[in-house]
Amino acid sequence: MRLNILSKTDNPLIVCEHVSCTYGNAPVLHDVYLKINRREFVGIVGPSGSGKTTLLKAIIGSQPVAHGSITIEPHLTIGYVPQVETVDWYFPVTVEEVIVMTRAKTKWWPRITTTERTAVREVLEKLGIADVAHRHIRELSGGQQQRVFLARAMFCQPDILVLDEPTSGVDVRTRHEILHLLADLHQDGLTILLTTHDLNGLAAHLPRLVCFNKTVLADGNPREVLTSQVLEATYGAPMEVLEHGGMPLVIDHGRVAMRGEGK
C-alpha cells in the first residue's frame, strides 16, 4: 500500500493553493491548501455544509474560484461520480446511455456503436452489474445506482476518480462492497479522491484523511487525524475516539456509531 503522502516520489495531479470560494457574500471555502498525488486514496470528511462538495466542484472546474489557484496536471482525465441524490432518476435514459455519455466530446453519431456496447459491457462486468445495461436508471437498487455512475466515470479511463459521498443512502452491505471496489481500483493504480460523512464505516479505512470545514483542519493518516481535538474543531461538537481492533473508532454524543466490519 502506498500511504505516505510525504514521500519523495511526489507526483501531484492536483494542487489547491489558498483556494477560496463564495456563494453570494458567504465564504464557502477559505484558504484551502490540498495536494493530491498520483496513486493516492484520499477521503475528505466534514459536516454537511462544510463545503466538501464545493471543493470537489472547484477541483473539477464547475465551481468558480474566487481567490487562490487550483493547478491540475495537464491532460488529466477526471472521472466524477456525483452524489446520487443530485441525479434526476426520472430522466428517460438507460444505464447504457448514461455510461456512453462521457464520450460526447469525441463522438457525435447518436446511435451507440457495437464497439461502445462492448466497452460498456466490459466496464459493467468489472463492477459486477453486467445485467443492468438496458434498464432504465430508475429500475436500479441503491448499490446499482452508485455503481452505474462509477462505471460512467470509469468509462473514459480516468487518471483520477472523484466521488461525492459514494456511500450516502446505501445500506451497510452495499457500503462495504463499494469500499472494496474502490480499494481494488486503487490497487490497480487509480488515484481516488472522495468525500464522506461516514467516519467509522469509510473514512477510518482510508490511507489518507482530510478533516474539512471550509478549510483543511487536519491532513494525514486516520490514526493521526482522527483525534477528539481535530474532530471537535471539524464538527463543532465533542467527540470521543477509541481504538478498536487497531482502528480508530469515533463516538459522538455517547452514541456508538456502527463501525463497518473491518477488513
Added chain:
Amino acid sequence: MIFALDILAPYGFQFFRNGLVVATIAGALCGLLGVFVILRGMSYIGHGLSHAVFGGAAASAVIRVNYFLGAGIWGVVSGLLIARVARRRVIGADAAIGVVTTASFALGLALMNRYGQASKSIEAVLFGSVLGVKVADIYAVALVALLGLAVVVLGYRKLLFSTFDRDVAQVSNVRVSLVEAVLLAMISLTILVTMRVIGTLLISALLVIPAASARMTTNSFSRLLWISPIIGAVTCFVGMNLSYHLDTSASATIILLDALVFVVVYAVAGTRNRVKMASLGHL
C-alpha cells in the same frame, strides 16, 4: 361522397394549403425542441421568449425593418441575455426569463399604443394568422426545421449529456454554455418563424404539451425525440383542418387538440402504471 368533398374543401384555398404546411412543420419542430424544454425544466422559456420576440416584432414594424431581421435579432439577443442573467445563480433562470421577456413585451405594447398604425401586423403576431402565411414563411419554417434537425442529430450526445448532468458534462469537456446558447437560439428561431401562424400567446403550449404527452409513453430519450415531433405534427395538421370546419381559431384548435392528446395519454399511462404496480404487488 359529399362528406369527402367537404373534408377536401379547404384545400382549394392557397392560404389554407400554405398555412397547413407551415403549421405541420412547426408542430414537428416544436415537438422536437420541446423534448429539451420539458427535460430541462424550461417550459416557461417558450412562454417568455415568445413574448420577448413580440417586442422585437412590434419594434421592427414601427421602424419599418423586415420582421424576420428585427424580431430575429431581438429574439436571439433575448435568449442570450436570459442565459447571461441566469448564470448569476442567485437569480435563477425563471426569474431571469421573467425580467427580460416581460420588459420586452411591455416595450412591444407601448410601441403598439404609441404608433397605432402598425397595430395590424402586431395583432397577427399575437394571435397568429393563417391568412397571412406567405410562401416565404414556408421556406423559413422548413429551413429552421432542417437546422433544428441538424442540431439535434449532430449535437445529440452533447445535448443529452448537458441536459442530464450539466456538471459532469462540463468536466468531460463538453462546452455546456455553448450547447445551452445553441438550444436557446434554436428555440428563438422556432418562435420567430412559427408565431405568425399559431401566435405568440399559444406557442409555449406547443413547446410543452406534445413533449409532455410523449414523455408519458416512453422511458427512452431517443424514442422521445421521434414521438414528440410526430404528436406535434399530427395535432397541428388535424387541428388546422378542424379549425376550418368548426370555424374556430387555428391556434386555439391546435392547442386544444394537443391538450386532449395529453389528457388521453395521461389517463391511459396512469391506468397502465396502476396495472404494473398491481402486478408487482407480491414484491
